[in-house]
Amino acid sequence: MTQAAPLPEWYKSAVFYELSVRTYADGNGDGKGDFPGLTSKLDYLKNLGVDCLWLLPFYPSPLRDDGYDVADYTAIHPDLGTLDDFKVFLREAHVRGLRVIGDLVMNHTSADHPWFQAARRGPTLPDGSPNEYFDYYVWSDTGTEYPEARIIFTDTETSNWTLDEMAGKYYWHRFFSSQPDLNYDNPRVQEEFLNVVRFWLDLGLDGFRVDAVPYLIEREGTNGENLPETHAILRELRRVVDEEYPGRLLLAEANQWPEEVVEYFGTEAKPEFHMAFNFPVMPRLYMSLRREDTSSIREIMGRLPQIPAFGQWATFLRNHDELTLEMVTDDERAFMYAAYALDARMKINVGIRRRLAPLLDNDRRRIELLITVLLALPGSPILYYGDEIGMGDDLSLADRNGVRTPMQWNAGISGGFSSALPEQCFFPPIQDPVYGFQRVNVYSQELDPSSLLKWVSRQLEVRRHLPAFAYGDLTFIDTDNPAVLAFTRHHDGETLLIISNFAGSAQPVQLDLAAHAGRLPVSLAGGSHFPPIGEEPYPMTLGKYDYYWLKLAGVR
Numbered sequence: 001m002t003q004a005a006p007l008p009e010w011y012k013s014a015v016f017y018e019l020s021v022r023t024y025a026d027g028n029g030d031g032k033g034d035f036p037g038l039t040s041k042l043d044y045l046k047n048l049g050v051d052c053l054w055l056l057p058f059y060p061s062p063l064r065d066d067g068y069d070v071a072d073y074t075a076i077h078p079d080l081g082t083l084d085d086f087k088v089f090l091r092e093a094h095v096r097g098l099r100v101i102g103d104l105v106m107n108h109t110s111a112d113h114p115w116f117q118a119a120r121r122g123p124t125l126p127d128g129s130p131n132e133y134f135d136y137y138v139w140s141d142t143g144t145e146y147p148e149a150r151i152i153f154t155d156t157e158t159s160n161w162t163l164d165e166m167a168g169k170y171y172w173h174r175f176f177s178s179q180p181d182l183n184y185d186n187p188r189v190q191e192e193f194l195n196v197v198r199f200w201l202d203l204g205l206d207g208f209r210v211d212a213v214p215y216l217i218e219r220e221g222t223n224g225e226n227l228p229e230t231h232a233i234l235r236e237l238r239r240v241v242d243e244e245y246p247g248r249l250l251l252a253e254a255n256q257w258p259e260e261v262v263e264y265f266g267t268e269a270k271p272e273f274h275m276a277f278n279f280p281v282m283p284r285l286y287m288s289l290r291r292e293d294t295s296s297i298r299e300i301m302g303r304l305p306q307i308p309a310f311g312q313w314a315t316f317l318r319n320h321d322e323l324t325l326e327m328v329t330d331d332e333r334a335f336m337y338a339a340y341a342l343d344a345r346m347k348i349n350v351g352i353r354r355r356l357a358p359l360l361d362n363d364r365r366r367i368e369l370l371i372t373v374l375l376a377l378p379g380s381p382i383l384y385y386g387d388e389i390g391m392g393d394d395l396s397l398a399d400r401n402g403v404r405t406p407m408q409w410n411a412g413i414s415g416g417f418s419s420a421l422p423e424q425c426f427f428p429p430i431q432d433p434v435y436g437f438q439r440v441n442v443y444s445q446e447l448d449p450s451s452l453l454k455w456v457s458r459q460l461e462v463r464r465h466l467p468a469f470a471y472g473d474l475t476f477i478d479t480d481n482p483a484v485l486a487f488t489r490h491h492d493g494e495t496l497l498i499i500s501n502f503a504g505s506a507q508p509v510q511l512d513l514a515a516h517a518g519r520l521p522v523s524l525a526g527g528s529h530f531p532p533i534g535e536e537p538y539p540m541t542l543g544k545y546d547y548y549w550l551k552l553a554g555v556r
């Protein structure tokens with residue numbers, strides 16, 4: 001299988017785009033997105049300016065958790081096409097210079113997985129021989145162990161143990177009861193997963209976003225998160241990938257505080273993941289907007305320990321889950337609910353199930369502001385499909401499905417997602433007067449030079465040509481106005497100055513730029529020159545939700 005041109009640490013300068021094959025584009029008109037449909041949209045993605053696609057789980061699954069309940073790790077869900085369709089898609093993506101990562105769900109399987117169905121027969125088979133699959137899962141006679149482990153899906157589950165009638169024992173699950181956790185104390189489980197990884201990397205996949213990594217191992221007296229034994233298993237995964245598939249990517253989904261999430265990078269000597277999501281900063285971007293105070297962004301970024309040279313953060317505004325509020329204080333969570341989830345249907349588990357545009361009242365200025373900060377903070381940005389055109393959400397759909405509706409391509413039937421009628425689609429396309437596909441779609445935004453889509457594409461183009469965005473050191477600039485966030489990104493003699501007004505009114509600000517005295521700020525949008533920087537505080541005025549992307553040049 002063709003592999004995209006090798007480039008060491010390509011992920012550091014990549015812009016990622018997260019999508020679900022099932023809801024992106026339907027190639028055969030059955031109302032379900034598929035690989036042929038996705039392949040037909042690769043030119044769109046290339047033109048948008050992204051570099052790597054992250055595909056949500058595309059494996060056979062009963063879909064009790066939208067595919068995060070995997071029933072077969074080395075096949076394609078029949079709704080999405082065939083393995084050959086996948087190979088064609090991957091080849092076509094690589095031909096266009098796009099990389100592709102999959103989603104590796106290694107903490108748990110679906111209860112429908114043949115391993116679990118075999119395990120349910122109990123530790124001993126009727127002929128007296130040991131059941132090798134029993135030890136693939138975590139069992140208990142009482143369901144009372146590990147009481148300190150929190151429940152993650154608080155709206156659905158009341159315990160991390162569920163009684164299996166056939167086995168006559170309780171099995172352990174950190175997520176839905178339909179997702180039994182694998183037993184990583186069993187070396188065979190680890191070996192099974194290394195073979196799953198080899199299967200997809202042999203086909204040319206460029207890596208994995210690895211799901212729910214903190215929970216692999218459980219131990220009495222702990223909360224079962226981030227345990228040393230879990231890290232040892234993940235280091236072995238990295239070792240195999242580095243040795244057998246150099247240049248492929250492992251991205252950790254560890255929804256943890258800075259001090260814990262940083263552990264998932266490992267060290268230079270004992271590397272773990274190349275990338276990890278910056279979960280802590282995400283909710284603070286939204287919080288700063290409503291508080292008109294950016295100090296929480298500075299505070300949390302300041303708490304992020306140094307990462308190894310090979311490492312890179314993954315930054316994001318939204319994804320396929322709820323806007324998680326696990327990494328905020330109780331007061332901050334209450335504030336976020338009051339600010340962003342007034343309708344009770346918007347709350348789910350410990351978070352808010354809304355898309356970017358509705359969260360920001362469909363306010364173009366606020367949407368642009370957060371996207372510019374996303375693109376400018378250290379890390380590789382991950383865009384969530386549909387946010388580039390300002391798609392809305394559907395609160396009538398259960399669970400997190402409201403933010404997983406079909407991509408809106410045009411104003412035609414089912415928004416161009418499928419030739420099937422809306423009611424025949426996997427999830428109904430959005431048709432409300434504000435966010436419906438008749439009003440919000442790719443086709444119309446491609447024709448409109450001032451559309452959100454065109455703006456996003458231009459920002460990605462600007463970013464692509466300035467390596468400081470990908471590799472630069474971060475330094476916050478002191479200001480006399482907490483509503484204004486200012487920082488520099490410095491790399492290889494190039495300094496970018498990013499200034500963002502998180503307030504809904506014009507704001508004056510004085511920036512302490514003495515360290516850059518003698519330099520001249522030049523706008524990245526249009527090249528206009530700002531007054532030279534001196535030793536004195538540098539005064540600026542920003543309109544509401546305004547931002548500047550500047551480059552510091554020498555004085556002419």
Ligand SMILES: OC[C@H]1O[C@H](O[C@H]2O[C@H](CO)[C@@H](O)[C@H](O)[C@H]2O)[C@H](O)[C@@H](O)[C@@H]1O
Pocket residue numbers: 065068069105152175211212213253255320321322324326349
């Ligand atoms: O496979 C189970 C789940 O794993 C991921 O979950 C993450 O999302 C949760 C919120 O929905 C979050 O609270 C948790 O910390 C994460 O591990 C995956 O992204 C989910 O879609 C999936 O249900």
Ligand SMILES: [Ca+2]
Pocket residue numbers: 026027028029030031032033034079
């Ligand atoms: Ca289809």
